[in-house]
Structures are given as C-alpha cells and as structure tokens.
Amino acid sequence: MVQLTIELVRKRAEHNEGELHSLEELSLHQEGIEKIEGLGNWCPKLQILLLQGNVISKLENLRRLKCLVYLNLALNNIETVEGLERLESLKKLDLSINFIGDLLSITKLKCNTELEELYLYGNPCCDFENYRKFIIYNLPDLKHLDYSKVTRSEKILAFQNVEEWQKTILPQQEKYLIGRAEQKIENEDRMEKEFAALDVDNPKSIAEYMQKPSDNSPETRKQLMQVKEILDQERQSHKLSGEEIREKRAVKLYRPDGSPLNVNEPKVAFTISEDEDSYTLEVNTPKFMDLSYIQVDPFKDHVRVTMKGKFFQYVCLEEIDVESTKAVRSQTSGVLTITMPKIESESKKAKTFLYGKGGKHSTLQRGCKKTLSSLDKNQDQNLHSECWGKREQLEIGSSRGKSVSSHLIMEETCIEKPFSVGFVDDPEVPPLE
Structure with a gap:
C-alpha cells in the first residue's frame, strides 16, 4: 500500500508551485492510500480534499483542517463515521460506495453545523427502512441527501411518529453488524488460501484469480489492491531489466514501391475540396493545441500534417506546387486550412x-x-x-x-507552309525572327 508522505503531497501540489502551507485544494484519488496522516500539519489551509478511490478504512487525523469545506472519501473501506467533529467549516461530505453499516455513528455529524450536503449512496445503511427519515431527523440543516434535495414535506414526516420509526433502526443495524462479523472471519480464511495459491509470475493464475466471483467487502477490495500493487511492481521490474518491452507500432506512410498512403493517426475530422486550379484541405486540429506542436509538410503528390508526433497524410491525384502551398489555422475553431495549387499539366x-x-x-x-x-x-x-x-x-x-x-x-x-506562286527567294533579305 502507498503511504501518505509529504513528498507525495508536494507532487500533487504542482499547481501551487509545491507550496503546502498556502495550499487550498489537494487531489489524492486512486493512489492506494490506506491511512490518512500528516495533512493537518502540512496543509492547514486546505479547503478541498479529494481522497476517493483509495483503501482508507478509518477517518482520522483530520481535526486540524479547520478551513476544510469539501471532503470526498467515496470508494474507500470506511465502516464508521468518526473523527470529523472538529471540521467546523465542512459543508459537503461524500462517503458514497463505502461500507457504512453503523447508522447511529452518523449522528456524530451534528457537531458540523455548516454541513449542507451529505452523500451516503451505495452504503449498506441505505438499505435500512426509514434510513432517510433518520438522517433528516438527526441532521435537520441538510439541504441535499444522496443526490436529491431535502424537501420541506420530508422534514415534517421525519419529525412525526419519531419513536415508532426509530425502533426499526436499531434491529436492522444489529442484524447487519452480526452478519458483517461472520463475513470477516470467512474472508480471512478464504483470502489467505487464495493468496497463497496465487502465482504472480503465471498470467493464467492471475486470470483465474481475477475471474473468480467475490463478495463486496473491505477485505476483498484491499486484497485486490495488493494484487494490483504486486503486478505493477513485476511489470516495472521487467521494464527496468529490459524484458517484455513493447515497441510502439510504427505508422506506415509509404508503400514498398515508395508511393504515399492516406493516414489519419490522430483520427481528426477533415474535408477536401478540389477545383480546376487547386486542392483545399481543412483539418480539424485540436482547438487548444499550441501551434508549435503542428507541422505541415507538402510534397509533390501528398501533404503531411504532424500533430504531437501523430501523422495525418493525404494523397493528391495530381501534382501540386509545393512552393506555392499555404497553410492557415483559425485561432477560434482550430481548423487548419491548406491550399495546394496544382501544377499546370x-x-x-x-x-x-x-x-x-x-x-x-x-x-x-x-x-x-x-x-x-x-x-x-x-x-x-x-x-x-x-x-x-x-x-x-x-x-x-x-x-x-x-x-x-x-x-x-x-x-x-507548327506546320510548314508551301511557297506561294511567284515566290522569289532573295538571299539578301534577312530571315524573319
């Protein structure tokens, strides 16, 4: 697993020239991070923190982020909501697609008085009866819950017959937690055997492991991340040792006899028009691509446009005047217009x-x-x-x-004319030029 270090944070702070103390936004998604640590000391002025797609199992070490407004922890291994009480500026919290089954732990968010948006979609607690009523009742200042607006009628219903619907919450949570404890024991035995039988050097073994059905649990997600990390290390070692180096397929621009081919490697749209005197080729180059990445090379029977190392080549049916060929690019649309006069046959x-x-x-x-x-x-x-x-x-x-x-x-x-009648050839008369 990846450890959250100051070097990693500084690398993700390039937009702020690597300065951490004044950093306001930080994206650490899909990094394989297992534990949150150090952010409160390194980046005290953070306002937006994106940690989705990791394997974080516990909310911790966030209490010093007093300026944090938006926290995204979707697609992690979180089972309990905790450690967020000191985030006094928090307005938006995304905990989608985690493993939160302890619905009572969400009541700890009452301390976050500025909280307006909460996303718990994809968690086991969302399947509980009266789940939405429970959230709205305990967090009455919420404006959005799970991608839908909290309406006035929902608030009224949540505060009616509170004792009756609250009785249904606790039994459902206890039932889930019992099943979760049994799942942990089963997963530990099963995953230990599967991991011992896995041969990372054998592609067939890896394919069989990946195709096996597995349950949706924090243990499974963590093991898949470990396997991915091992495979990445193997690929990197092979690459460094010179093994299994895949060369990029070379683009063919000419046939064996030397005649040019039509090529559209960047897959851009284009139009071609022809009149008696010239060809006009319009290529839709990427609008925001800098002009220094584009090169136009006209030849006598074709024209080539190079865009960031990718080739676009068009073959003309008639010879063109290379020296008179002109290329103009629109600054608004990015369309490259190439005018190629024909050589007069x-x-x-x-x-x-x-x-x-x-x-x-x-x-x-x-x-x-x-x-x-x-x-x-x-x-x-x-x-x-x-x-x-x-x-x-x-x-x-x-x-x-x-x-x-x-x-x-x-x-x-030119046809030579016969002499007319009475013609006298006088040698003193100079010839006509």
Missing part, C-alpha cells in the same frame, strides 16, 4: 496554346485554316487531317501518362 498548356485563354482559336490555328484554303482539294484534306489530328492527340493525352515537353508541343503543332 502539359495537356492544359496545349489546350491553352491551341485555343487561347478566352476559348477562341489561337493565331496558329487560324494560320492553319488560312493555309488550307490555298491548297488543292487532296492536299487540303491531308493537311486538315494532320493539323486537327495533332490537336486531338494533345487533348486526349494525360499529364500522368507520358509527359510531353513544351518544345515537343511546338514541334507537333
């Missing part, structure tokens, strides 16, 4: 060259038509087929297939 360049940006025929095409009119019919048909065949070939071709360079397009689309 050769087929688009050919279309622009033949048609022009306005969709009309270019000068070269009009020149081809003009040449066709000056030829004879047969030559006209051959040249017409040659000129338009070149244009169709350029339109059908894909940029992801065999790429066509710009100088090849010029060579394919």
Whole structure:
C-alpha cells in the first residue's frame, strides 16, 4: 500500500508551485492510500480534499483542517463515521460506495453545523427502512441527501411518529453488524488460501484469480489492491531489466514501391475540396493545441500534417506546387486550412496554346485554316487531317501518362507552309525572327 508522505503531497501540489502551507485544494484519488496522516500539519489551509478511490478504512487525523469545506472519501473501506467533529467549516461530505453499516455513528455529524450536503449512496445503511427519515431527523440543516434535495414535506414526516420509526433502526443495524462479523472471519480464511495459491509470475493464475466471483467487502477490495500493487511492481521490474518491452507500432506512410498512403493517426475530422486550379484541405486540429506542436509538410503528390508526433497524410491525384502551398489555422475553431495549387499539366498548356485563354482559336490555328484554303482539294484534306489530328492527340493525352515537353508541343503543332506562286527567294533579305 502507498503511504501518505509529504513528498507525495508536494507532487500533487504542482499547481501551487509545491507550496503546502498556502495550499487550498489537494487531489489524492486512486493512489492506494490506506491511512490518512500528516495533512493537518502540512496543509492547514486546505479547503478541498479529494481522497476517493483509495483503501482508507478509518477517518482520522483530520481535526486540524479547520478551513476544510469539501471532503470526498467515496470508494474507500470506511465502516464508521468518526473523527470529523472538529471540521467546523465542512459543508459537503461524500462517503458514497463505502461500507457504512453503523447508522447511529452518523449522528456524530451534528457537531458540523455548516454541513449542507451529505452523500451516503451505495452504503449498506441505505438499505435500512426509514434510513432517510433518520438522517433528516438527526441532521435537520441538510439541504441535499444522496443526490436529491431535502424537501420541506420530508422534514415534517421525519419529525412525526419519531419513536415508532426509530425502533426499526436499531434491529436492522444489529442484524447487519452480526452478519458483517461472520463475513470477516470467512474472508480471512478464504483470502489467505487464495493468496497463497496465487502465482504472480503465471498470467493464467492471475486470470483465474481475477475471474473468480467475490463478495463486496473491505477485505476483498484491499486484497485486490495488493494484487494490483504486486503486478505493477513485476511489470516495472521487467521494464527496468529490459524484458517484455513493447515497441510502439510504427505508422506506415509509404508503400514498398515508395508511393504515399492516406493516414489519419490522430483520427481528426477533415474535408477536401478540389477545383480546376487547386486542392483545399481543412483539418480539424485540436482547438487548444499550441501551434508549435503542428507541422505541415507538402510534397509533390501528398501533404503531411504532424500533430504531437501523430501523422495525418493525404494523397493528391495530381501534382501540386509545393512552393506555392499555404497553410492557415483559425485561432477560434482550430481548423487548419491548406491550399495546394496544382501544377499546370502539359495537356492544359496545349489546350491553352491551341485555343487561347478566352476559348477562341489561337493565331496558329487560324494560320492553319488560312493555309488550307490555298491548297488543292487532296492536299487540303491531308493537311486538315494532320493539323486537327495533332490537336486531338494533345487533348486526349494525360499529364500522368507520358509527359510531353513544351518544345515537343511546338514541334507537333507548327506546320510548314508551301511557297506561294511567284515566290522569289532573295538571299539578301534577312530571315524573319
């Protein structure tokens, strides 16, 4: 079991820079603590103390916490309410899911005049007949009991026929305490045998022990905590000795042939939109994640976003302009918007060259038509087929297939014109450039 030490308390006081004397809130839940000690000396100004999920069996060493307003001791091994009389500022007390069967011990809370909220849900005493009447009668200043408001009508009923319903409380409590004493004896014999047969080095033995049905008792809860502590020590020793070290599975970003994969390791929502000129990727990064934890890496056919070491990768169907890619993140929503312009494909360049940006025929095409009119019919048909065949070939071709360079397009689309009638080749005339 874990001992409550000043080192542990100082570790949990990081929000107060490790200063204990002025500490007002302390959380020590699920630490395996068995006994409360030292808090009154170390933290005299505590107002909120959270001790749920431990194996504390007795309420003690709390009398010096004069400023304590809220005390949470849910999910522990407490059987009797005691040691809280000096907590003069206490307003809220949570003792849910313990083993309180001594209902008469709750009357000790009469000294806590500021107490307004009391939670006893999940304790054996809650099954007693007239349990709620008993609590309201003995603690008339309560405003909330077990997650429900104490109504005026409940208070009136609690103060009527007091002697009659109080007679039912004591027999029920005595019956429970007798059964509890028998349960303790049975648990001690049974648990001693089970613990002796448990082999902590054998996973099968541990699995069988965990699957065995057991009663809900302080002894069982304490033994489970001891087994958990032993297993944690075994795992830690194996880890320190280099045994059973589990490596984190590496995320695959590329196939064996080098082509990228779509990856969403952080499991974030995203949207992708595409137009003729660019891709727009919107990634819903965590809203409060600092920008220093986010990195954007664009590549020619994919983009990668790294968030705290986790990879998000999207593969584009067309090549993108890496140098012109921009990333902007919203400060209010955390949405990361990445704009990736496409690299203009050769087929688009050919279309622009033949048609022009306005969709009309270019000068070269009009020149081809003009040449066709000056030829004879047969030559006209051959040249017409040659000129338009070149244009169709350029339109059908894909940029992801065999790429066509710009100088090849010029060579394919420019057709040499025949000399006109009466043409004289004068060598003194300089050539047109």
